[in-house]
Amino acid sequence: MHVLAYGAQAGDQPLEPLRIERRHPGPDDVLIEIAYCGICHSDLHQVRGEWAGTKFPCVPGHEIVGRVAAVGRQVIGFAPGDRVGVGCIVDSCKQCQECAEGLENYCDGMIGTYNFATPDVPGWTLGGYSQAIVVHQRYVLRIRHPEAQLAAVAPLLCAGITTWSPLRHWKAGPGKKVGVVGIGGLGHMGIKLAHALGAQVVAFTTSQSKREAAKSLGADDVVISSDAGQMAAHLQSFDLIINTVAAPHDLDALLVLLKRDGAMVLVGAPASPHPAPNVFNLIMKRRTLAGSMIGGIAQTQEMLDFCAEHGIVADIELITAQHINQAYERMLRGDVQYRFVIDNATLVPTATPTRP
Numbered sequence: 001m002h003v004l005a006y007g008a009q010a011g012d013q014p015l016e017p018l019r020i021e022r023r024h025p026g027p028d029d030v031l032i033e034i035a036y037c038g039i040c041h042s043d044l045h046q047v048r049g050e051w052a053g054t055k056f057p058c059v060p061g062h063e064i065v066g067r068v069a070a071v072g073r074q075v076i077g078f079a080p081g082d083r084v085g086v087g088c089i090v091d092s093c094k095q096c097q098e099c100a101e102g103l104e105n106y107c108d109g110m111i112g113t114y115n116f117a118t119p120d121v122p123g124w125t126l127g128g129y130s131q132a133i134v135v136h137q138r139y140v141l142r143i144r145h146p147e148a149q150l151a152a153v154a155p156l157l158c159a160g161i162t163t164w165s166p167l168r169h170w171k172a173g174p175g176k177k178v179g180v181v182g183i184g185g186l187g188h189m190g191i192k193l194a195h196a197l198g199a200q201v202v203a204f205t206t207s208q209s210k211r212e213a214a215k216s217l218g219a220d221d222v223v224i225s226s227d228a229g230q231m232a233a234h235l236q237s238f239d240l241i242i243n244t245v246a247a248p249h250d251l252d253a254l255l256v257l258l259k260r261d262g263a264m265v266l267v268g269a270p271a272s273p274h275p276a277p278n279v280f281n282l283i284m285k286r287r288t289l290a291g292s293m294i295g296g297i298a299q300t301q302e303m304l305d306f307c308a309e310h311g312i313v314a315d316i317e318l319i320t321a322q323h324i325n326q327a328y329e330r331m332l333r334g335d336v337q338y339r340f341v342i343d344n345a346t347l348v349p350t351a352t353p354t355r356p
């Protein structure tokens, strides 16, 4: 089956209309007509070749929402017309300890939604900047938000789960002080989710202009991270800091804000390494510097259901497919509040048929 998509032929080329092939749905597969897809900074890192191993043509997109168009004969619980989502994972080995524990995100055989070799069709996976996708039922999420919120639900599938997972693992909640560094797609969801979990939330930003907006997202306080005085006011006070920054920066300035036994979790994945932190900032207060990658399928469903129950969605700017390249430039300037989402109904046919 051929569908329309948007992707790049090389790391230094803009994204353009493409035609790609989707596999015929097997017995366990769900065919999803994609309504909207969020633009994650990871899409930009990958499609521009900032991370190693990009395969071209590359069709990014792992914040996918849409409706079920058809199901295989073994599919249980999904029917045509259902509102569903797909995040960063479309398959895994289903046999290892991680898969058994619902941590498919840490399975060595995890297959990401784009840029991963796939056993069932030649080539590699192609993501959600496309009209439709075929996914094994295990990796399809239910969306319980109202229809009108569908576009704003899309970013929950990556930005939402990537911040939810460490908040849950490090037990953010009442009585805990949580910092969120970088108010972009991930960071703005981190603020909303930490606040909804009952934690005291402090947002760290490099952008003076985001100060008031961060409070309306649920931050109790906002710190301009370049202001030494504002930083010093929070020394040794945080239980947890979620760091979403997409560029190398000084980690020590943040580590010293953790109290004894506090943890800073890196979720931002810059193309080049951070300067190595001073080990004494870890040793002296038994602090932890950790990382976290997206989240498992069950936890993604937990986050979606929590958000539906609490009326939480992302703050989005809806764009046409023709504006994807401009959106990338604006995301690099931090000029988005706070996530671009593509209206996939605006994908248009390409003049020349293409496929990987």
Ligand code: NAP
Pocket (backbone or CB within 6 Å): 039, 040, 041, 042, 043, 045, 158, 159, 162, 181, 182, 183, 184, 185, 186, 187, 204, 205, 206, 207, 210, 244, 245, 246, 247, 248, 249, 266, 267, 268, 269, 270, 292, 293, 294, 331, 332, 334, 338
């Ligand atoms: P984004 O929307 O571009 O937000 C990143 C924010 O970081 C910016 O809005 C900005 O916030 C801050 N920032 C950017 N450059 C900075 C710099 N040089 N110094 C300090 N702050 C800077 O990106 P995103 O989609 O949220 O993604 C963030 C990162 O997480 C990316 O590297 C992405 O690849 C990664 N990611 C990781 C996972 C995972 O599983 N671990 C999942 C998804 C994404 P302020 O303006 O507030 O300072």
Ligand code: ZN
Pocket (backbone or CB within 6 Å): 040, 041, 042, 043, 062, 158, 159
């Ligand atoms: Zn992402």
